[in-house]
Structures are given as structure tokens and as C-alpha cells.
Amino acid sequence: MLYVAIATRAFRRYSTYTLATLAGIFTNCIFGIISCFVFMEVWQQRPDAGGYDLTDALTYVWVGQAMLMTVAMFGGGSPDDLAARIRSGDVVIDFYRPVGLLGWYLAADLGRATYHLLTRGLGPALVGALLFDLRSPPGPWGWVAFLVAVVLAVLVSFALRMLVAITSFWLFDESGPRTVLVVMNSFFTGLTVPLVLFPGALRELAMALPWAAMLQVPADIWLGQRTGAEVWSGLGFGAAWALGLMIACLTMLRLAERRVVVQGG
Amino acid sequence: MVDRTQVVDGWSGYWRIAGMWIRASMTYRVSFWLLTASAFVIGALDFIGIWILFHTIDSMGGFTLREVGFLYGATGLGLAFADMFVGRIERLGQMIRMGDLDTMMVRPVPLLAQVCSNEFALRRLSRILLCVLVLAWASAYVEWSPLRVLVAVGMVVGGAAIYCSIFIVLACIQFWTADGVEFANAFTYGGNTITQYPLAIFPGEVLKALTFVVPLAFVNWYPALFILGRDDPFSMPEWFSFLTLLIGALMLWITTLVWRFGVRHYRSTGS
Numbered sequence: 001m002l003y004v005a006i007a008t009r010a011f012r013r014y015s016t017y018t019l020a021t022l023a024g025i026f027t028n029c030i031f032g033i034i035s036c037f038v039f040m041e042v043w044q045q046r047p048d049a050g051g052y053d054l055t056d057a058l059t060y061v062w063v064g065q066a067m068l069m070t071v072a073m074f075g076g077g078s079p080d081d082l083a084a085r086i087r088s089g090d091v092v093i094d095f096y097r098p099v100g101l102l103g104w105y106l107a108a109d110l111g112r113a114t115y116h117l118l119t120r121g122l123g124p125a126l127v128g129a130l131l132f133d134l135r136s137p138p139g140p141w142g143w144v145a146f147l148v149a150v151v152l153a154v155l156v157s158f159a160l161r162m163l164v165a166i167t168s169f170w171l172f173d174e175s176g177p178r179t180v181l182v183v184m185n186s187f188f189t190g191l192t193v194p195l196v197l198f199p200g201a202l203r204e205l206a207m208a209l210p211w212a213a214m215l216q217v218p219a220d221i222w223l224g225q226r227t228g229a230e231v232w233s234g235l236g237f238g239a240a241w242a243l244g245l246m247i248a249c250l251t252m253l254r255l256a257e258r259r260v261v262v263q264g265g
Numbered sequence: 266m267v268d269r270t271q272v273v274d275g276w277s278g279y280w281r282i283a284g285m286w287i288r289a290s291m292t293y294r295v296s297f298w299l300l301t302a303s304a305f306v307i308g309a310l311d312f313i314g315i316w317i318l319f320h321t322i323d324s325m326g327g328f329t330l331r332e333v334g335f336l337y338g339a340t341g342l343g344l345a346f347a348d349m350f351v352g353r354i355e356r357l358g359q360m361i362r363m364g365d366l367d368t369m370m371v372r373p374v375p376l377l378a379q380v381c382s383n384e385f386a387l388r389r390l391s392r393i394l395l396c397v398l399v400l401a402w403a404s405a406y407v408e409w410s411p412l413r414v415l416v417a418v419g420m421v422v423g424g425a426a427i428y429c430s431i432f433i434v435l436a437c438i439q440f441w442t443a444d445g446v447e448f449a450n451a452f453t454y455g456g457n458t459i460t461q462y463p464l465a466i467f468p469g470e471v472l473k474a475l476t477f478v479v480p481l482a483f484v485n486w487y488p489a490l491f492i493l494g495r496d497d498p499f500s501m502p503e504w505f506s507f508l509t510l511l512i513g514a515l516m517l518w519i520t521t522l523v524w525r526f527g528v529r530h531y532r533s534t535g536s
Contacts, residue, residue, distance in 0.1 A: 019444035027451040041466040045322040176299035187310040
């Protein structure tokens with residue numbers, strides 16, 4: 001119940017800035033439209049590039065724009081708050097709380113992700129569907145599988161951002177690692193170029209990294225590129241990375257907790 | 266129109282503040298180099314993305330990878346310059362909220378110079394370096410003539426001026442509402458993304474908008490058509506290729522008017 005309360009507060013916190021949300025949706029749409037024209041040029045010349053047809057490619061663009069803020073590809077969300085609290089020392093209060101630190105911040109980030117999915121996700125997707133001929137998920141189970149994939153995507157993205165924030169315990173300034181994460185996010189999720197277009201070994205590598213779970217896997221489920229057992233393996237892939245990265249977060253938090261010194265006074 | 270001493274004051278004040286921020290950033294050397302290197306890699310991956318697309322196709326809108334590289338480098342350079350010198354203005358809303366702008370107003374340095382040099386980040390040089398490298402690589406295959414060199418110089422200088430203007434004009438919205446920051450991104454970074462590609466792949470309306478509404482097509486498209494010796498697929502007047510510098514100057518003049526209008530209408534948060 002407590003976690004629901006944290007998530008709702010985070011949701012409300014973001015929903016205060018209506019104009020910012022609208023401006024963001026506008027920006028998402030502009031970038032989506034640009035990508036669509038680029039992809040039209042690519043798929044007109046190679047109608048089966050990456051195993052996609054043109055409709056798949058255009059749909060991919062808008063799934064990407066919808067996921068961009070939901071999984072916070074450019075950083076942000078509750079891990080940023082944690083990083084600031086580590087710098088200021090307020091983090092000791094978080095350690096005092098009778099609630100796990102990871103669960104607390106995860107609940108807050110899920111609240112943020114829900115808000116972003118409903119606004120920055122749904123908004124551009126609707127605009128995209130109005131402007132272009134797009135594909136919808138294959139049947140009700142496709143929708144369910146897609147939504148599960150989105151949750152897993154948020155979990156993976158949260159754990160990665162959290163790991164970066166936790167480095168503040170040692171580095172004091174996490175902006176270096178954070179920029180590295182944004183680099184990886186913008187390239188290995190396949191936001192600008194779908195991973196299916198990557199050549200040979202680079203594609204194999206990208207498909208095995210956790211970033212694939214943030215966009216490529218949910219998009220392939222949406223497009224019906226993954227069916228039957230492939231849906232399950234895709235979801236399993238995301239779940240495995242989410243679990244592994246969360247365990248890494250917990251381990252690092254335990255190490256960090258031992259380092260924290262509370263100054264009396 | 267623009268007072269001469271004010272320009273001189275602004276220039277020297279700008280560099281004094283910028284220098285301070287550069288010295289400050291050098292205190293955390295590891296962080297500085299990590300940020301600089303990663304900004305370079307972000308930019309490089311951006312271009313590698315285009316390279317991957319060319320792995321699938323041979324030409325885009327009739328343009329080869331090298332020609333797209335020329336467009337990419339030219340528009341990227343303009344944006345990188347503008348981002349380094351005036352990009353911080355996108356935090357105007359924050360400066361207003363925190364009351365920093367009020368403090369700046371009583372200091373003996375022109376306000377615009379202070380706002381733009383605030384938190385000056387030398388690490389943005391890496392983006393400039395990357396675009397110079399891409400542009401140099403693409404330029405090696407251009408048949409240069411004195412006139413083409415002249416157009417290229419005008420393209421870089423004028424392009425930077427156009428981007429600077431767009432940054433400042435859109436930041437002025439924040440005098441009225443601080444929530445519009447992302448709206449500006451659609452024009453600056455969005456404009457950069459769209460001009461990375463040959464405009465031939467977009468509908469004619471897009472080109473018209475980028476010519477007559479937000480003149481981003483002058484940042485690289487028109488001068489590049491002349492430098493690369495290509496026919497305009499939209500058959501716009503040929504002399505458009507020579508206008509970049511002029512349009513940059515015109516935009517800067519409009520910018521000073523908008524900025525003054527914004528400052529005159531500024532009301533402190535009072536806190």
C-alpha cells in the first residue's frame with residue numbers, strides 16, 4: 001500500500017507541469033515525423049530491410065517515441081533524486097526509513113513511468129497513427145504481452161539509472177557515468193536506427209545487451225515480429241536482465257551503506 | 266541600433282565569466298575529460314547511425330554517404346558553436362525562478378552576455394571537433410574553387426548565427442512561461458536532425474517551412490548544393506546558396522529586438 005502511495009505522489013508530481021508535457025509531446029512528434037520520412041526513403045529502396053516492411057518501420061518509429069520518456073532514455077526519474085541526496089548527505093535519512101531504499105525509489109519511478117506512458121507515450125502514438133498508416137498489436141494477447149514488456153523495459157532502465165546514481169557514493173559527481181549511460185541508451189536501444197538494421201556481429205551484440213529490452217523487444221512484440229515462444233523468450237530476456245541488474249543494485253547499495261558515515265552534531 | 270560600447274562590454278564580460286567557468290570545470294579533471302569524451306562519442310554514434318542506414322541503402326534522396334556527411338558536418342558545426350556560446354540560455358526559466366536573473370541585472374555586464382556565459386561548458390568543444398572531422402572527411406572529395414571556399418565560410422559563420430538566434434528567440438518564451446523548454450528543442454535539436462539528411466527526402470512543404478519560416482535550410486542545404494555542385498531537386502532560385510551570411514545577420518538583428526522586448530516585459534518572481 002505504501003508503495004502505491006509513493007507511486008501516486010510521483011505521478012502527481014509530474015502531472016503538475018501540463019504545458020511542459022504538451023511541449024514534450026510536440027517535440028516527440030517532430031522527431032517522429034523526421035524519422036518516418038528517413039525510414040520511408042530507406043524502405044522504398046529496400047522494402048524488406050531488417051525483416052520489416054514499411055508499415056513495421058513507421059510503427060517502430062512511434063513505438064520508439066512513445067517509449068523514449070517512459071523508459072527515461074535521456075536519464076531522469078527518481079534515481080536523479082537519489083544522486084542529489086547522496087551528494088547532500090540526505091541519503092542517511094533514506095537508510096533510516098523502515099522501507100527498503102530500492103523499493104522506495106522504484107515505486108517513485110514507476111509512478112513517473114505511468115505518467116509518461118499515458119501522456120508522452122500515448123500522445124505521440126495517437127498523432128503518429130493519425131498521420132501515418134500504422135500497425136496495432138496482434139490481438140488482445142499481443143497487447144498484454146506488450147504491456148508486460150513495457151513494465152520490464154522500465155525495470156531494466158530503472159536499474160541501470162540506479163546503478164549510475166549509486167556510483168555517487170564513490171565518485172561524488174555522477175555526471176560522467178550518467179552521460180555514458182545516455183550514450184548507450186540512445187544507441188543500443190535502437191531509438192534512431194532499429195537494432196534489426198545493425199550489421200552482422202554488432203546486431204548480435206546489441207540484441208544481447210539489456211538495452212534491447214528497452215525498445216526493440218517491446219516493439220517486436222507490438223509488430224507481431226515475435227510470436228508464440230518468441231514472445232516468451234523476449235519477456236524472459238527482459239525479466240532476466242531486470243532481475244540481474246536489480247541484484248547488482250542491491251549489492252552495491254549494501255557496499256555503499258557500509259561507507260556512509262553519519263556526522264553527529 | 267545596437268550600442269557599440271555595449272557590444273564591447275558584452276564581449277569582454279562574456280569571456281571573463283566564461284573563463285571563470287572553464288577554470289572551475291578544470292578542478293574536476295576526470296569528470297571534465299569523461300564528459301568531453303562521451304559528448305564526442307554521442308555525436309559519433311549519431312553519425313554511425315546514418316552510416317548503418319547506408320549499410321542498407323546506397324544513396325539517400327540521391328545523395329551519397331559523403332555528401333550526407335557534408336550536410337551532417339555543416340549543420341552540426343553550426344549547432345555546436347551556438348550550443349557552446351549561447352546554449353545555456355535554455356536555462357533562462359530556471360535563472361528567473363531562482364532569482365539569479367535579478368542579480369545579473371544589477372551587474373555591470375550586459376544581461377544577455379551574462380545569461381549566455383553562465384555555466385559555460387568548454388567540453389562542448391568535443392562536438393565542434395567531431396563535426397569538423399566529419400566535414401573535413403566529406404570536403405576532401407569536393408572540387409574546391411575560390412568561390413566555393415567563400416560560400417563554405419559563409420555557411421559555417423552564418424549557420425552558427427542562425428542557430429544562435431533560434432536558441433535566444435525561443436528562450437525568450439521563458440520570460441512568460443518556464444515550461445516551454447522542450448518546445449525549443451524541437452527547433453534547435455530537431456532542426457539539426459532534419460538538416461542532417463538531404464532535404465530531398467522530405468515533402469516540398471517542409472523545405473518551404475525551413476526556407477521562409479525557420480530559415481534552417483540556409484544553414485547547410487542551399488550552400489551545400491552549390492559547393493557539391495548539385496542540382497536543386499526543388500528548383501529554388503540558385504542565388505539562395507549565397508544568402509546564409511545575410512540571413513544570419515538578419516536573424517541576429519531580429520534576435521536583439523526580441524530579447525529587448527522580453528527583458529522589458531520581465532517581472533521578477535519577487536522572492
